[in-house]
Amino acid sequence: MQPPPFSCGHATFVGAPNAGKSTLLNRLLDHKLSIVTPKPQTTRKKITGIYHDDRSQIIILDTPGIMDPKQSLHESMLEITRRSLRDTDVIVALIPLQKGEEPFDRAFADELIEQWVRPADKPFVIALNKADLVPEETVHQVQNEIMERYHPIAVPALSALTGSNIQELIDLLRPLLPLDEPIWPDDILSTEPERFFVGEIIREKIFLQFGREIPYSTEVVIDEFKEQHENDPSKKDLIRCSIIVERNSQKQIIIGQKGAAIKKLGQAARKEIEELLDRPVFLEIFVKIRPDWRKKKNLLKSYGY
Known part of the structure; x- marks a missing residue:
């Protein structure tokens, strides 16, 4: 019996500051790799985490949040994100759900997808984070709206904090990666020293x-x-x-x-x-x-x- 095909490639997480990119990376690796604080713009540099299972190796790039640059530091942070999007195989655009009348920030979502994700010309998934904060009916409405508005490959709803639906994201990413042998040994969690x-x-x-x-x-x-x-x-x-x-x-x-x-x-x-x-x-x-x-x-x- 043939073993299942193995996928290996790069997935870049992109989104606003405090969208939950670093929390999601840590949850996927079951290890605290990216620092996480309640303050926005905690992540300043690209952090590479390596997810392993018996069918795939996903090299995840956690990038600085997209914001309006006020100084050279911010411009350098945004350039890190641009390079990561150019070099990736698949993009995960992370949009946090929120309580209240507006379940997500549509203006920022438009900017994220049209100015950052689409120009990279890579397959992309839009993941709705913090799905545990809003009713299930709202989640389904947002998924339908985002699918019609941006046409991603899929719109999984998950919670990086609680870990719900994380496996669904992995299952979505795996077929979007090249069929290839693993690049790194399975005991390596990051390429950073x-x-x-x-x-x-x-x-x-x-x-x-x-x-x-x-x-x-x-x-x-x-x-x-x-x-x-x-x-x-x-x-x-x-x-x-x-x-x-x-x-x-x-x-x-x-x-x-x-x-x-x-x-x-x-x-x-x-x-x-x-x-x-x-x-x-x-x-x-x-x-x-x-x-x-x-x-x-x-x-x-x-x-x-």
């Missing part, structure tokens, strides 16, 4: 701990990542990083009175980093001022944008 995720964890803790503009005006740079446990298991890995801010007042907020805020930040980040790496680390955090770094293309390039 450990130091990338260490920086993302620290950024997440900044988003969760500080309010207003602080999270948006910061960047995290890993200056040193020394794996010392390999030669001596009693030694902790050494991680030195810099939190980049734009003004001295922001630096003072991150450090806090008598260093209390940065100590709290470091403790929260170290705990999760140790869980990620499954080994103890020594984490040192410095705060550096780089005025208007979000507007300077040379600095953005050096930070990986």
Whole structure:
């Protein structure tokens, strides 16, 4: 008996900030890969997650949310999304459902599909996220409207938060991918290095701990990542990083009175980093001022944008 055909290819998640792209990626992988916070624009760079099962390997690209660019950083984030859409095999446009008279943002959905998805000229699915927030009748009405309005291949309704109908999305994507052998071993969840995720964890803790503009005006740079446990298991890995801010007042907020805020930040980040790496680390955090770094293309390039 012939084994079922195997599919392998790229699927790009695209949508507004806070549409649930990162939560969906984490749910599909059953692992926290993308950082998630209640604040929009948490994801700044493309994050690659690799889903495996016995019939497919889906290389998922979680992209920054589409927004009106206010500075060079936003333009760089949007260019990451454009490149991901060009290089993918299939697109998942994620539209969140919402309570109230309007079950979804039609104006943004028009922009998303007409200005971003269609120009990429790839097969696309429109997934309705947060379907658990609205009545089933509303879900069916929206599915019919979206199918008539945009003509995607399918309109699955799911909840990235609860995990409902996730398998339906996988079953829809599989036949849209090339028939091919897996590219990556089945124990690999991402192509990004450990130091990338260490920086993302620290950024997440900044988003969760500080309010207003602080999270948006910061960047995290890993200056040193020394794996010392390999030669001596009693030694902790050494991680030195810099939190980049734009003004001295922001630096003072991150450090806090008598260093209390940065100590709290470091403790929260170290705990999760140790869980990620499954080994103890020594984490040192410095705060550096780089005025208007979000507007300077040379600095953005050096930070990986």
